[in-house]
Amino acid sequence: MARPRLIFTTISFSQGLLLLIKSGSLIKEIKYLASEKDLFSYLAQLEQKYSPKPIRDEISFKEEKDLFHRYFKGQPVNFNHLPLDFSQGTLFQVKVWQEAQNIPYGRTVTYKELAQRINHSGYRSIGQALGQNPFLIVVPCHRVLSSNGRLGGFSAGLSLKKYLLALEGVRL
DNA sequence: TAAGGGTTGACAC
DNA sequence: GTGTCAACCCTTA
Structure with missing residues:
Protein backbone atom coordinates (compact mmCIF):
# COMPACT_ATOMS: atom_id res chain seq x y z
CA MET A 1 0.00 0.00 0.00
CA LYS A 73 0.33 33.51 23.94
CA GLY A 74 0.85 31.88 27.34
CA GLN A 75 -2.50 30.10 27.49
CA PRO A 76 -2.63 26.58 29.02
CA VAL A 77 -3.03 24.16 26.11
CA ASN A 78 -3.39 20.38 26.18
CA PHE A 79 -1.87 18.74 23.10
CA ASN A 80 -2.52 15.16 24.24
CA HIS A 81 -5.37 14.49 21.79
CA LEU A 82 -3.17 15.13 18.75
CA PRO A 83 -2.41 11.84 16.95
CA LEU A 84 1.35 11.22 17.00
CA ASP A 85 3.29 8.70 14.93
CA PHE A 86 5.37 6.88 17.57
CA SER A 87 6.52 4.18 15.11
CA GLN A 88 9.94 5.83 14.74
CA GLY A 89 10.80 5.27 18.43
CA THR A 90 11.83 2.14 20.32
CA LEU A 91 9.43 0.59 22.85
CA PHE A 92 11.33 2.20 25.71
CA GLN A 93 11.40 5.63 24.07
CA VAL A 94 7.65 5.51 23.35
CA LYS A 95 7.00 4.60 26.99
CA VAL A 96 9.04 7.60 28.17
CA TRP A 97 7.43 9.98 25.65
CA GLN A 98 3.91 8.85 26.57
CA GLU A 99 4.62 9.27 30.28
CA ALA A 100 6.11 12.71 29.64
CA GLN A 101 2.85 13.68 27.90
CA ASN A 102 1.08 13.21 31.23
CA ILE A 103 3.04 16.04 32.88
CA PRO A 104 0.48 18.86 33.21
CA TYR A 105 0.98 22.37 31.81
CA GLY A 106 3.08 24.52 34.13
CA ARG A 107 4.31 21.55 36.20
CA THR A 108 7.74 19.92 36.25
CA VAL A 109 9.10 16.51 37.26
CA THR A 110 12.65 15.20 37.68
CA TYR A 111 14.26 12.51 35.55
CA LYS A 112 14.05 10.30 38.62
CA GLU A 113 10.29 10.82 39.06
CA LEU A 114 9.69 10.08 35.41
CA ALA A 115 11.79 6.91 35.73
CA GLN A 116 9.79 5.81 38.77
CA ARG A 117 6.49 6.30 36.94
CA ILE A 118 7.52 3.71 34.36
CA ASN A 119 9.20 1.46 36.97
CA HIS A 120 12.65 2.11 35.67
CA SER A 121 15.92 2.87 37.42
CA GLY A 122 18.12 3.87 34.50
CA TYR A 123 17.89 7.61 34.93
CA ARG A 124 20.35 8.33 32.18
CA SER A 125 18.27 6.32 29.73
CA ILE A 126 15.31 8.60 30.48
CA GLY A 127 17.37 11.61 29.52
CA GLN A 128 18.58 9.85 26.44
CA ALA A 129 15.04 8.93 25.36
CA LEU A 130 13.86 12.50 25.93
CA GLY A 131 16.76 13.70 23.84
CA GLN A 132 15.39 11.70 20.94
CA ASN A 133 11.93 13.25 21.36
CA PRO A 134 10.69 14.17 17.86
CA PHE A 135 7.56 15.96 19.13
CA LEU A 136 8.80 19.17 20.71
CA ILE A 137 6.34 20.81 23.16
CA VAL A 138 3.59 18.20 22.47
CA VAL A 139 5.80 15.72 24.34
CA PRO A 140 6.88 18.21 27.01
CA CYS A 141 10.45 17.10 27.66
CA HIS A 142 11.17 20.72 28.70
CA ARG A 143 9.16 19.99 31.88
CA VAL A 144 11.72 17.39 33.01
CA LEU A 145 14.45 18.84 35.26
CA SER A 146 17.43 17.50 37.19
CA SER A 147 16.89 16.58 40.81
CA ASN A 148 19.21 19.36 42.04
CA GLY A 149 16.80 21.94 40.62
CA ARG A 150 18.92 22.59 37.55
CA LEU A 151 17.60 22.55 34.01
CA GLY A 152 19.30 19.34 32.91
CA GLY A 153 19.61 19.36 29.15
CA PHE A 154 17.46 20.03 26.13
CA SER A 155 17.88 18.84 22.56
CA ALA A 156 16.70 22.15 21.11
CA GLY A 157 18.90 24.24 23.42
CA LEU A 158 18.65 25.26 27.05
CA SER A 159 17.61 28.82 26.20
CA LEU A 160 14.48 27.44 24.51
CA LYS A 161 13.82 25.19 27.52
CA LYS A 162 14.01 28.26 29.80
CA TYR A 163 11.72 30.20 27.45
CA LEU A 164 9.08 27.44 27.38
CA LEU A 165 9.13 27.02 31.16
CA ALA A 166 8.84 30.78 31.67
CA LEU A 167 5.94 30.83 29.20
CA GLU A 168 4.17 28.24 31.36
CA GLY A 169 4.85 30.26 34.51
CA VAL A 170 7.43 27.86 35.97
CA ARG A 171 9.90 29.55 38.31
CA LEU A 172 13.42 28.08 38.28
C1' DT B 1 30.36 -5.23 21.86
C1' DA B 2 31.97 -0.99 23.65
C1' DA B 3 31.24 3.74 24.37
C1' DG B 4 28.47 7.54 25.40
C1' DG B 5 24.69 10.02 27.51
C1' DG B 6 19.49 15.73 28.78
C1' DT B 7 21.16 11.54 35.82
C1' DT B 8 21.40 10.19 40.53
C1' DG B 9 23.12 9.42 45.08
C1' DA B 10 26.90 8.61 48.17
C1' DC B 11 31.01 10.09 49.89
C1' DA B 12 34.98 13.09 50.92
C1' DC B 13 36.77 17.58 51.61
C1' DG C 1 28.48 23.79 49.28
C1' DT C 2 31.11 21.54 45.73
C1' DG C 3 33.62 17.97 43.31
C1' DT C 4 34.28 13.18 42.13
C1' DC C 5 32.88 8.68 41.07
C1' DA C 6 30.30 4.42 40.54
C1' DA C 7 26.01 2.72 39.08
C1' DC C 8 21.78 2.67 36.32
C1' DC C 9 20.60 0.92 31.39
C1' DC C 10 19.27 2.23 26.63
C1' DT C 11 20.95 3.56 22.06
C1' DT C 12 24.22 3.89 18.51
C1' DA C 13 28.20 2.94 15.81
Missing part, protein backbone atom coordinates in the same frame (compact mmCIF):
# COMPACT_ATOMS: atom_id res chain seq x y z
CA ALA A 2 1.35 3.43 -0.89
CA ARG A 3 2.25 5.65 2.03
CA PRO A 4 0.43 8.97 2.27
CA ARG A 5 2.43 11.93 1.05
CA LEU A 6 4.20 13.96 3.73
CA ILE A 7 2.93 17.47 4.33
CA PHE A 8 4.43 20.20 6.47
CA THR A 9 3.87 23.69 7.81
CA THR A 10 5.77 26.15 9.97
CA ILE A 11 4.73 28.23 12.96
CA SER A 12 6.75 31.34 13.84
CA PHE A 13 7.27 32.49 17.41
CA SER A 14 9.64 34.85 19.19
CA GLN A 15 12.48 32.31 19.51
CA GLY A 16 12.38 30.96 15.96
CA LEU A 17 9.98 28.61 14.27
CA LEU A 18 8.43 25.18 14.60
CA LEU A 19 8.32 22.76 11.70
CA LEU A 20 5.36 20.36 11.79
CA ILE A 21 5.38 17.30 9.55
CA LYS A 22 2.41 14.99 9.00
CA SER A 23 1.81 11.75 7.18
CA GLY A 24 -1.91 11.42 6.57
CA SER A 25 -3.53 12.47 9.83
CA LEU A 26 -0.55 11.43 12.00
CA ILE A 27 2.05 13.94 13.16
CA LYS A 28 5.50 12.54 12.34
CA GLU A 29 7.68 15.30 13.73
CA ILE A 30 7.66 18.69 15.45
CA LYS A 31 11.07 20.29 15.21
CA TYR A 32 12.49 23.57 16.46
CA LEU A 33 14.46 25.64 13.98
CA ALA A 34 16.21 28.85 14.96
CA SER A 35 15.84 30.58 11.58
CA GLU A 36 14.46 30.41 8.03
CA LYS A 37 17.96 29.38 6.94
CA ASP A 38 17.79 26.28 9.14
CA LEU A 39 14.35 25.55 7.71
CA PHE A 40 15.63 25.53 4.12
CA SER A 41 18.55 23.22 4.89
CA TYR A 42 16.32 20.86 6.88
CA LEU A 43 13.73 20.77 4.08
CA ALA A 44 16.52 19.92 1.65
CA GLN A 45 17.42 16.95 3.87
CA LEU A 46 13.77 15.84 3.93
CA GLU A 47 13.57 16.00 0.14
CA GLN A 48 16.53 13.64 -0.07
CA LYS A 49 15.05 11.30 2.52
CA TYR A 50 11.47 11.08 1.26
CA SER A 51 10.01 10.53 -2.15
CA PRO A 52 7.80 12.18 -3.26
CA LYS A 53 9.11 15.23 -1.46
CA PRO A 54 7.01 16.77 1.36
CA ILE A 55 4.74 19.63 0.35
CA ARG A 56 3.58 22.67 2.30
CA ASP A 57 -0.06 22.44 3.35
CA GLU A 58 -1.53 25.10 5.64
CA ILE A 59 -5.13 23.85 5.63
CA SER A 60 -4.40 20.42 7.14
CA PHE A 61 -2.63 22.01 10.13
CA LYS A 62 -5.42 24.41 11.07
CA GLU A 63 -6.05 22.83 14.49
CA GLU A 64 -2.36 22.45 15.40
CA LYS A 65 -1.61 26.04 14.38
CA ASP A 66 -4.47 27.30 16.51
CA LEU A 67 -3.24 25.29 19.52
CA PHE A 68 0.36 26.49 19.17
CA HIS A 69 -0.68 30.14 18.70
CA ARG A 70 -2.64 29.91 21.94
CA TYR A 71 0.29 28.17 23.64
CA PHE A 72 2.74 30.90 22.61
Whole structure:
Protein backbone atom coordinates (compact mmCIF):
# COMPACT_ATOMS: atom_id res chain seq x y z
CA MET A 1 0.00 0.00 0.00
CA ALA A 2 1.35 3.43 -0.89
CA ARG A 3 2.25 5.65 2.03
CA PRO A 4 0.43 8.97 2.27
CA ARG A 5 2.43 11.93 1.05
CA LEU A 6 4.20 13.96 3.73
CA ILE A 7 2.93 17.47 4.33
CA PHE A 8 4.43 20.20 6.47
CA THR A 9 3.87 23.69 7.81
CA THR A 10 5.77 26.15 9.97
CA ILE A 11 4.73 28.23 12.96
CA SER A 12 6.75 31.34 13.84
CA PHE A 13 7.27 32.49 17.41
CA SER A 14 9.64 34.85 19.19
CA GLN A 15 12.48 32.31 19.51
CA GLY A 16 12.38 30.96 15.96
CA LEU A 17 9.98 28.61 14.27
CA LEU A 18 8.43 25.18 14.60
CA LEU A 19 8.32 22.76 11.70
CA LEU A 20 5.36 20.36 11.79
CA ILE A 21 5.38 17.30 9.55
CA LYS A 22 2.41 14.99 9.00
CA SER A 23 1.81 11.75 7.18
CA GLY A 24 -1.91 11.42 6.57
CA SER A 25 -3.53 12.47 9.83
CA LEU A 26 -0.55 11.43 12.00
CA ILE A 27 2.05 13.94 13.16
CA LYS A 28 5.50 12.54 12.34
CA GLU A 29 7.68 15.30 13.73
CA ILE A 30 7.66 18.69 15.45
CA LYS A 31 11.07 20.29 15.21
CA TYR A 32 12.49 23.57 16.46
CA LEU A 33 14.46 25.64 13.98
CA ALA A 34 16.21 28.85 14.96
CA SER A 35 15.84 30.58 11.58
CA GLU A 36 14.46 30.41 8.03
CA LYS A 37 17.96 29.38 6.94
CA ASP A 38 17.79 26.28 9.14
CA LEU A 39 14.35 25.55 7.71
CA PHE A 40 15.63 25.53 4.12
CA SER A 41 18.55 23.22 4.89
CA TYR A 42 16.32 20.86 6.88
CA LEU A 43 13.73 20.77 4.08
CA ALA A 44 16.52 19.92 1.65
CA GLN A 45 17.42 16.95 3.87
CA LEU A 46 13.77 15.84 3.93
CA GLU A 47 13.57 16.00 0.14
CA GLN A 48 16.53 13.64 -0.07
CA LYS A 49 15.05 11.30 2.52
CA TYR A 50 11.47 11.08 1.26
CA SER A 51 10.01 10.53 -2.15
CA PRO A 52 7.80 12.18 -3.26
CA LYS A 53 9.11 15.23 -1.46
CA PRO A 54 7.01 16.77 1.36
CA ILE A 55 4.74 19.63 0.35
CA ARG A 56 3.58 22.67 2.30
CA ASP A 57 -0.06 22.44 3.35
CA GLU A 58 -1.53 25.10 5.64
CA ILE A 59 -5.13 23.85 5.63
CA SER A 60 -4.40 20.42 7.14
CA PHE A 61 -2.63 22.01 10.13
CA LYS A 62 -5.42 24.41 11.07
CA GLU A 63 -6.05 22.83 14.49
CA GLU A 64 -2.36 22.45 15.40
CA LYS A 65 -1.61 26.04 14.38
CA ASP A 66 -4.47 27.30 16.51
CA LEU A 67 -3.24 25.29 19.52
CA PHE A 68 0.36 26.49 19.17
CA HIS A 69 -0.68 30.14 18.70
CA ARG A 70 -2.64 29.91 21.94
CA TYR A 71 0.29 28.17 23.64
CA PHE A 72 2.74 30.90 22.61
CA LYS A 73 0.33 33.51 23.94
CA GLY A 74 0.85 31.88 27.34
CA GLN A 75 -2.50 30.10 27.49
CA PRO A 76 -2.63 26.58 29.02
CA VAL A 77 -3.03 24.16 26.11
CA ASN A 78 -3.39 20.38 26.18
CA PHE A 79 -1.87 18.74 23.10
CA ASN A 80 -2.52 15.16 24.24
CA HIS A 81 -5.37 14.49 21.79
CA LEU A 82 -3.17 15.13 18.75
CA PRO A 83 -2.41 11.84 16.95
CA LEU A 84 1.35 11.22 17.00
CA ASP A 85 3.29 8.70 14.93
CA PHE A 86 5.37 6.88 17.57
CA SER A 87 6.52 4.18 15.11
CA GLN A 88 9.94 5.83 14.74
CA GLY A 89 10.80 5.27 18.43
CA THR A 90 11.83 2.14 20.32
CA LEU A 91 9.43 0.59 22.85
CA PHE A 92 11.33 2.20 25.71
CA GLN A 93 11.40 5.63 24.07
CA VAL A 94 7.65 5.51 23.35
CA LYS A 95 7.00 4.60 26.99
CA VAL A 96 9.04 7.60 28.17
CA TRP A 97 7.43 9.98 25.65
CA GLN A 98 3.91 8.85 26.57
CA GLU A 99 4.62 9.27 30.28
CA ALA A 100 6.11 12.71 29.64
CA GLN A 101 2.85 13.68 27.90
CA ASN A 102 1.08 13.21 31.23
CA ILE A 103 3.04 16.04 32.88
CA PRO A 104 0.48 18.86 33.21
CA TYR A 105 0.98 22.37 31.81
CA GLY A 106 3.08 24.52 34.13
CA ARG A 107 4.31 21.55 36.20
CA THR A 108 7.74 19.92 36.25
CA VAL A 109 9.10 16.51 37.26
CA THR A 110 12.65 15.20 37.68
CA TYR A 111 14.26 12.51 35.55
CA LYS A 112 14.05 10.30 38.62
CA GLU A 113 10.29 10.82 39.06
CA LEU A 114 9.69 10.08 35.41
CA ALA A 115 11.79 6.91 35.73
CA GLN A 116 9.79 5.81 38.77
CA ARG A 117 6.49 6.30 36.94
CA ILE A 118 7.52 3.71 34.36
CA ASN A 119 9.20 1.46 36.97
CA HIS A 120 12.65 2.11 35.67
CA SER A 121 15.92 2.87 37.42
CA GLY A 122 18.12 3.87 34.50
CA TYR A 123 17.89 7.61 34.93
CA ARG A 124 20.35 8.33 32.18
CA SER A 125 18.27 6.32 29.73
CA ILE A 126 15.31 8.60 30.48
CA GLY A 127 17.37 11.61 29.52
CA GLN A 128 18.58 9.85 26.44
CA ALA A 129 15.04 8.93 25.36
CA LEU A 130 13.86 12.50 25.93
CA GLY A 131 16.76 13.70 23.84
CA GLN A 132 15.39 11.70 20.94
CA ASN A 133 11.93 13.25 21.36
CA PRO A 134 10.69 14.17 17.86
CA PHE A 135 7.56 15.96 19.13
CA LEU A 136 8.80 19.17 20.71
CA ILE A 137 6.34 20.81 23.16
CA VAL A 138 3.59 18.20 22.47
CA VAL A 139 5.80 15.72 24.34
CA PRO A 140 6.88 18.21 27.01
CA CYS A 141 10.45 17.10 27.66
CA HIS A 142 11.17 20.72 28.70
CA ARG A 143 9.16 19.99 31.88
CA VAL A 144 11.72 17.39 33.01
CA LEU A 145 14.45 18.84 35.26
CA SER A 146 17.43 17.50 37.19
CA SER A 147 16.89 16.58 40.81
CA ASN A 148 19.21 19.36 42.04
CA GLY A 149 16.80 21.94 40.62
CA ARG A 150 18.92 22.59 37.55
CA LEU A 151 17.60 22.55 34.01
CA GLY A 152 19.30 19.34 32.91
CA GLY A 153 19.61 19.36 29.15
CA PHE A 154 17.46 20.03 26.13
CA SER A 155 17.88 18.84 22.56
CA ALA A 156 16.70 22.15 21.11
CA GLY A 157 18.90 24.24 23.42
CA LEU A 158 18.65 25.26 27.05
CA SER A 159 17.61 28.82 26.20
CA LEU A 160 14.48 27.44 24.51
CA LYS A 161 13.82 25.19 27.52
CA LYS A 162 14.01 28.26 29.80
CA TYR A 163 11.72 30.20 27.45
CA LEU A 164 9.08 27.44 27.38
CA LEU A 165 9.13 27.02 31.16
CA ALA A 166 8.84 30.78 31.67
CA LEU A 167 5.94 30.83 29.20
CA GLU A 168 4.17 28.24 31.36
CA GLY A 169 4.85 30.26 34.51
CA VAL A 170 7.43 27.86 35.97
CA ARG A 171 9.90 29.55 38.31
CA LEU A 172 13.42 28.08 38.28
C1' DT B 1 30.36 -5.23 21.86
C1' DA B 2 31.97 -0.99 23.65
C1' DA B 3 31.24 3.74 24.37
C1' DG B 4 28.47 7.54 25.40
C1' DG B 5 24.69 10.02 27.51
C1' DG B 6 19.49 15.73 28.78
C1' DT B 7 21.16 11.54 35.82
C1' DT B 8 21.40 10.19 40.53
C1' DG B 9 23.12 9.42 45.08
C1' DA B 10 26.90 8.61 48.17
C1' DC B 11 31.01 10.09 49.89
C1' DA B 12 34.98 13.09 50.92
C1' DC B 13 36.77 17.58 51.61
C1' DG C 1 28.48 23.79 49.28
C1' DT C 2 31.11 21.54 45.73
C1' DG C 3 33.62 17.97 43.31
C1' DT C 4 34.28 13.18 42.13
C1' DC C 5 32.88 8.68 41.07
C1' DA C 6 30.30 4.42 40.54
C1' DA C 7 26.01 2.72 39.08
C1' DC C 8 21.78 2.67 36.32
C1' DC C 9 20.60 0.92 31.39
C1' DC C 10 19.27 2.23 26.63
C1' DT C 11 20.95 3.56 22.06
C1' DT C 12 24.22 3.89 18.51
C1' DA C 13 28.20 2.94 15.81
